[in-house]
Amino acid sequence: MSLAEAVGHGVVVPRRHRGALGRQLRSELRLVFGRRRNLILLGALAAIPLAIGLAVKVSPPGGPGDGGGPQFLDRITGNGLFLVLTALLVTLNLFLPVVVGIIGADSVAGEAQAGTLRYLLGVPVRRGRLLLVKAVGIATYALAAVSTIAIVAAIAGVSLFGAGSFTLLGGQTVSPGEGLLRVLGVLIYVWLSLFGLLAVGLLISTLTEVPMGAMAGTLGFAVLSLVLDSIPQLHAIHGALVSHYWRTFGTLIRVGPDYGSLARHLLLQLAYVGIAGGLAWARFSDADVTS
Amino acid sequence: MTTLVEGEAEDTAIPRSAPVIATTGLTKRFRSGQVAVDHIDLTVERGAVYGFLGPNGSGKTTTIRMLLGLIRPTDGAVSLLGDPVPGNEAHALAKVGALVEGPAFHPYLSGWANLRRLDRMDETADPATHEERLSNALARVGLTAAANKKFRQYSLGMKQRLGIAAALLQPRELLVLDEPTNGLDPQGTREVRHLIRELSDDGLTVFVSSHLLAEVEQICTHVGIMSVGKLVTQGTLDDLRRGGTTIVTVTTPATELARKTFATLGLADAAVSGDEVHASLGSIEPEAVTVALVNAGVPVRGLAVSKPALEDLFVEITGEGFDVAR
Known part of the structure; x- marks a missing residue:
């Protein structure tokens, strides 16, 4: 190869090429999903519904109204799809926030620690664009995490307990197709429920060069929210806590879903995305990158 | 594809004779109160091989980070290829290849995958010539055989070369190389010097920092010397020597x-x-x-x-x- 071809005569006129955002997003997803650690993490999440399903198979609960264990647990033996709801409920309080924390920590703090952040900015990738790409990366991984749990739970549940007709909360029975559709709705809703925490994770990630610290900070934020939500005296602020509506997805499998509460929750998540995302941008667009 | 225009560039309003890098009163005071860079006025002419010299800790890397828009100056201004930094660095940086404070890549990815990552993130990179440019950049630094090895398994010298390859993925007007021979053996050091000469012959401006004066003075046309945050002298190497x-x-x-x-x-x-x-x-x-x-x-x-x-x-x-x- 001749040098002159590659380099010209010292004058370069760069031009943007179409589809750049698509290439950047694919590159980010490849980075996130190409990392073995992240795939192992998905495998670990897949083990949770399997464990619940096998435990219920070995020792079935007493039937509807038994009262013990997480919500929906007593319905799994009637329709395996309920394993999806139980698994999501169980993972939402701890495992899914951990996942958001880990991937969020990788996003900016991880690149800063590895030193790759300065090279990305030198490419150059504009800082706002980089945050957007990182946010999409975390959100996509969160979707993969929720889907992994749901799909493994659905397969395990149906093969262990069968599908049959789907009995809604409230007693009405609907077709397996509608049941599946409602469970799919729950999956999407749980995913969207994580967006507020996701934005907070991204913000914390821009504040440090230590991914471990970013992870702990994000998880701490989620735990704090859950703890505050459990203190009745703090009722006044409950509605503003990122985790307050996390467990409301059950309404999607009621006879008449409470769309008002669903909408309030999604608006709350949107507000978190706006505020935390805005702060992340304000911080990152002006930050000194010294790593 | 990125167009190469000989002679006149249609998007550059500035004349060709304008400096490639010009700073005025550039200062960085860290939050600790330490003044890392103290009112320096750098001028790097087009076509120069500018040796930015000084002992470790004299403010070279902080200056380079300001030139590239990675950190904000406390005071003063940077003009990079005619664009203000911070401000319009995205426009200028597309024409700049840089190696800053040692190479940094994802350890669990191969050399090729690391370059692919950087190229895919570049809005000005032509996807049609992606593979060709990656192969060429790796060939330029002699890493073709190690392209599929994980970065973590690279020797220090190979890591350094991969960093230079990343700077050469696209046609450039300016190369900023911060201590490019760090960790290289004498043979590797000679190769880097040779590479810099080649690139300079092609019309690139090269801004190369080093704390090893003897190593760089063989290839520089211009020199700026830093000491404790101040630019104590700059000029052509000949002028400087005449003063000595x-x-x-x-x-x-x-x-x-x-x-x-x-x-x-x-x-x-x-x-x-x-x-x-x-x-x-x-x-x-x-x-x-x-x-x-x-x-x-x-x-x-x-x-x-x-x-x-x-x-x-x-x-x-x-x-x-x-x-x-x-």
């Missing part, structure tokens, strides 16, 4: 006679060591020294005129040894 002391050394058995001859000629600091006599040449021509020695009957075995090394210049300018300056 040129030493003339004569090898002879008649050292005392030679020393007297030097003194008669008016050469300063004449001194004897072994069978050599040396003195500052000053403004006297070397041939005049030769004639005077022969006329005085000094048996000359050898005569050498040595231009001052950058290291000596540094000591002259700052009044301190290079290695101890902090």
